[in-house]
Amino acid sequence: MYDPTRLAALVAVAEAGSITRAADRLGYTPPALSQQLAKLEREAGTALLVRHHRGARLTEAGEVLVAHARCVLDELERARHALARLTGLTGGALRLGTFPTAGVHLLPPALSAFRRAHPDVRLSVADYDPPAGVTAVAAGEVDLALTHTYHPAEPVPVPAAVRLEPVLVEELVLVTAPGHALGSAASRLPLAELAGQPLISMAPHHQARREIEALLAEVGATPALLVPTPGYAVVCALVSAGLGVAVVPEMVARTATTPVGMRPLEGGRLRRTISVAYRAEETNPAADAFRALLRGAFGRAGRSTGG
Template sequence: MYDPTRLAALVAVAEAGSITRAAERLGYTPPALSQQLAKLEREAGAALLVRHHRGARLTDAGELLVARARRILDELDRARHELARLTGLAGGTLRLGTFPTAGIHLLPPVLAAFRRAHPDVELSVADHDPPHGVTAVAAGAVDLALTHAYHPAEPFPVPSSVRLEPVLVEELVLVTAPGHALSDGAARLPLSALAGQPLISMAPDHPARRGVESLLAAAGATPSVLVPTPGYAVVCALVSAGLGVAVVPEMVARTAVTPVGVRALEGGEMRRTILVAHRADEVAPAADAFRALLRGAFGRAHQV
């Protein structure tokens, strides 16, 4: 069965004429949209697009699928509107909390899909750095909050009224200045290679990062610059300027504004899980619909 999100991505490319323009329209990054299209081509068992220097065009198989996809998506839109009237999603509000990385790279495409499905629901988005988003959900200040948890780390307390649902898991990777010797190579880098390296230290006293910082210290990385709060854009800028190396989530590394070298680390023991926090045992059609879209966009993880 074809995923409607991927069908919508193909239609958007057909209408926009390029993956870049379609990604802007849908709120994706171009690499993220390309991944969705590659998955659709695997499902279809045929090439759907031909990329060229001015954009992308549909193959014959792509033309056929786009024609059917438009009909399918139109029917799904009608079904959503009819169901919204039945389930209480024809109005009301949805209040979301997020942190910067998720707000920039994960939230927009899901929020755009929610808006298309439920245009009458009023939306608001507020910044809540983890773990404050969980507190905001417990207090009723927001309906849902995107938050995160690091590994290794001590588990943070979660109010009994709140449930956490994993959205995706990403490894932490090494970022260096462009051309740095440690970024040269495709093999995973052993942590021992960080011995003596000047480290942009990501707030060792911050509960979320404490376990990660301990592993780096044990590997012999030498603190060079301390960033008191986990501001990844600043860290990547300092790394890019040659002030040291850092270990950051892969999503941060791949989308850094400043140029950095990226290297996967051996063992994969350092990682970050992005989660959505919601109130347990509460009837909230809009929040439930948004969580379902998150699961569809990023794959269902095990409940925690």
């Protein structure tokens, strides 16, 4: 059986009239292309080319083989397009929803890998404050949405048509101003040691963080400043300026744009799970491919970023 790569090399020489010009077209060096052609001649058991000072021409056997080679290569190209159509990834669109932290730190590398694998799929990204992304998936506004839930927290109802696939679990950690006494140790901090600490409180009425804020209040952390919505970049900037301490997801702490100290909390009780929401009964090859890419990029669901 003839190697398709060598058949393509022979066709290129027939069209270019020269091994050098064919090598340029195919991205080979002339010696490398000559080696491929020599192997093809050994497979054929006869000379396929006659070299001359102006280039190369086909022998009679070469003419016969080139005619069949073009048919073979055309069929292989048709097969490639048929398989691509079968996967549904030769075109179409993938609409994604995200929340700010994931949009900045998780989504870009995943989308970059997806674009390299499926360059013909049109991509769009929209911001949704969880759990609004789940609602957008249920309504058909987006195909997938990155969302999050906190623990402890009351379960948030999920529309019947939507499933949540966990992507990443991360602990919540304490952030402090640089040099703060609580942020200078590497050991896990007992929650009880937050008693009396000025806490930058992140919206105790906000559904996602309500139970977290209640637990911090129970151990005696003193609300010193209220941020009405969990805008973590602002919270870290306020912490960095010495206005209080805060409890934020580890990813937020590690990627803060202002200098902060970070310390893990004892027990690992406070966590955030990042999930991808999708419509369970809908066949969407692009969405399925992106979900598979997320699984590969961030490991098995449930893996924590905490130490």
